[in-house]
Amino acid sequence: MKYLDEYRDPVLARRLLSELESTATRPWTLMEVCGGQTHTIVRQGIDELLPHGIRMIHGPGCPVCVTPLEMVDKAIAIASRDGVIFCSYGDMLRVPGSGGDLLGVKARGGDVRVVYTPLDAVSLAVANPDRQVVFFAVGFETTAPANAMAVKQAASLGLDNFSVLVSHVLVPPAITAILDAPDNEVTAFLAAGHVCAVMGWTQYEPIAAAYRVPIVVTGFEPLDLIEGIVMAVRQLETGRAEVENQYVRAVRRTGNSRARDTIDEVFTLTDRTWRGIGEIAHSGLRLSEAYRHHDAETRFPVEREATRESEVCIAGEILRGTRLPTDCLAYGTACTPRHPLGAPMVSAEGTCAAFHTAGRGRQATLEEQ
């Protein structure tokens, strides 16, 4: 119980944990999907406080980590072109591509800029009519409404020099892919609270019913996570498989309808390759026909290059939850947040970075848990 005193309400946390202790009669494996939740779980040591047999697997919910290598390589190729201003969220700059990263392009004189919002990239296009501004539109359902609005804004301003390199991914198809994997061990999911703030949770209902798997929409503060775990285990123990909402403070069943409508207008479903996981049908978004004019992939055709992952990095297994960062030979030595070899070490939301920040040592392995 070494971390418990750091909780904002240790009494409540203790009460929830002792309820879990008395509820859990069998081993269960839960997956949290959101990288922010992974960070809280690892940093607060929640996974280490759980009763014996209740295991947390860290899911693929880090947008930086799952952006396919091919897209990172494309971004690097486009950013290296003359006359291009390439804009991205900060953490994408250090993601290793096959032969370097966007920061390297910047160091070689490329005009690579960090923006806080995609609307800043639209403003750059307005201010630089003689340059091509390209925005790297990555992320889950949480960033999609923002990126969709930026495209709409550029279209309504008639900007011919603004395009987006779209690499959006969606959570429900990833959950289905994990459940379909022959070696799947996950018996319940904690769904990402802020993804559901946008999308609601109706999409999860058929999954919970078809796979008989409890899905609990959960926030990302320590008590939220413990409560989400308790709710999921209660369902498992009583044979229920429903979608429940722990994060009632911010999430409603149908989400944010305005944001959803804008996503539907600007984007359309596409198959998407997830870094380390592979292709998942209908798991991504691309621009819809009406907005194709703003597609950076058509505007800047890039030869499909052979992609090359680091040989030591086991990011794929980490994203699928079959290995832990501490199983990786490079963890904490050749690979650190300052010098990441793989994507999960780059962003604070990545599992390797979360483990490293929390000071997790090399000794823990899945078998030992």
Add this chain to the structure above:
Amino acid sequence: MCLGIPGRIVDVAQGRPRMGTVDFDGLRREACLEYVPEAETGDYVIVHVGFAISRVDEAEAARTLAVIRAIPDALATELGTEP
């Protein structure tokens, strides 16, 4: 980039898209309020990459901020104050 940061709307501008200024614990940033048409000055909203996507109450905002502060560089990264 996916975390979402709660802040308080301190001013709403006219125009499309609907924009406003949001105070994140002392740091002020422009944010798009198009997706929270009901939110007004004084309300707390969760902001992702410059867009408010959900209204929350003040107590929740404070709790969420405390979590985000515990994640190294998260606030700076989310608000784009990193180099």
